[in-house]
Amino acid sequence: MFASRARRTRAVVPVALGLSLVLTVAACGGTTQDSSNDDDGGGDGESAAAADPDAEFAPDLSIAMLPKSVNNPYFEASSEGAQAAVDELGGEYEYTGPSDTSASSQVSYINTLSQQSADVILLSANDPNALCSSLEQARSAETYVVTFDSDVDPGCRDVFVSQVDSDEVGRALIEMASEQIGGAGTVAILSATANATNQNAWIAVIEEELASNPDYAEIELVGVVYGDDEDEKSFQETQGLLQANPDLGAIISPTTVGIAAAARYLSGSEFKGQVALTGLGTPNQMREFVKDGTVTEFALWDPTALGELAAYTGAAIASGIITGAEGETFTAGELGEYTVGADGVVTLGPPTRFNADNIDDFDF
Structure with missing residues (x-):
């Protein structure tokens, strides 16, 4: 569980005013945009600070993974990848969630993580819309929301890490x-x-x-x-x-x-x-x-790599390396460089087919 603490400046950008505008747009929904008045991501139309691709990852981020349900081998593998990424970055990691797969069960976990001042929530959503109210409250409290595996409405999160197209x-x-x-x-x-x-x-x-x-x-x-x-x-x-x-x-x-x-x-x-x-x-x-x-x-796909990419994506947006706008790039450790696509989507890669000829080559 994350220790309660005073909220610190989380996005590493050079101008404090620019940071406040990033957070304002994020709280209103949609991915942040460049410094224009165009608002095609559901925000409030104010200008937002540009990403700084040369920024360093913040070393003390608190990142939590909230899967559809715990005790699921797929999400346990995803958690292992996320844990490895957060450890590499020197952050604090938590894996938590309900034992059932109802959207209502995820709401209380979102609220708790926000109250604990988590910097990033990595969420696999059980419903595209039912979680939006809680997610908007979390984002207004300066918690970034990165969905992975299963998305919500794009206006309710910052970035979605997709397994594949x-x-x-x-x-x-x-x-x-x-x-x-x-x-x-x-x-x-x-x-x-x-x-x-x-x-x-x-x-x-x-x-x-x-x-x-x-x-x-x-x-x-x-x-x-x-x-x-x-x-x-x-x-x-x-x-x-x-x-x-x-x-x-x-x-x-x-x-x-x-x-x-x-x-x-x-x-x-x-x-x-x-x-x-x-x-x-x-x-x-x-x-x-x-x-x-x-x-x-x-x-x-490799769920361990998916969790790892989700964690690096969350760290990148919390560190100001990306804002979630299309075309931004960041490096996800040994996974390599990724580019944010349309609607704030980062894609891991194509699926692998498993059969008798190759299944013993994999261990996850």
Whole structure:
């Protein structure tokens, strides 16, 4: 837990007045802009101080990660990366969050971290809009909000660290499913929560591909169910999908909790080897299911690197190296240089596909 302390000047910029304007714009929502009166990010229209790409990282930042839920291997890996980055920068780190995946449960943690004067909150959001009021209060109290993994409305945060381009993920998911069922048949989706921004973006791409791509003309989406990133519920939803669709060709589960639960169900059922399963998972949790033939191929980015990048991004904005405006650059340790894209988005990189040929090459 962060010790309570007096708020210090956090963004390392040369002019105090310029800093106050950065914080004013940030508190009103949207990414900060250059020194013009244009306000396309949802701020109040006042000028903002420019980023200083030559500034040093502040050495004593307090950075907290708030995942969708704790006790999740994916977010634990992300936390390891964030912890390593904060340690490297000489800051203070905390990993905290609810055990369930409701947006309301995240609100109290946001409020507490703001009251503890956290410099940066790294948030994977359970809802794109329900957290905005608490986030706006935190930002007005001079806490920067960097979302990662799952975004909120852009006006409610400073920067979003995306795993990969959403379209790229959605296309990879349906492509893997199609390959595994021979380009024809029925598919269903086992998602996380119904309001998860990233899940819904990927599902939308899958639906668009099925509707418009002739390569998938013989594939039908027969259902979308939600396991709420809970192991037992995801297990039960998998069972329900197969009972409702006995001729189901494939399940796509774009959530690490969901795909592991579905694999566990399939591996002990008569559907093993008959129903394909793909989605997003970590190599360590899926290795046994690849080796026993339950799963042929799935994908993911490195969640440890995602957490590390999120922490460096938060430190960069809190240190005045970036403001969140498009085109700004910063160096994220050994990960290298990154550029802020449109709408204040920083993207980690493309997903990796895991199968029997390469899964033992990875350990996360």
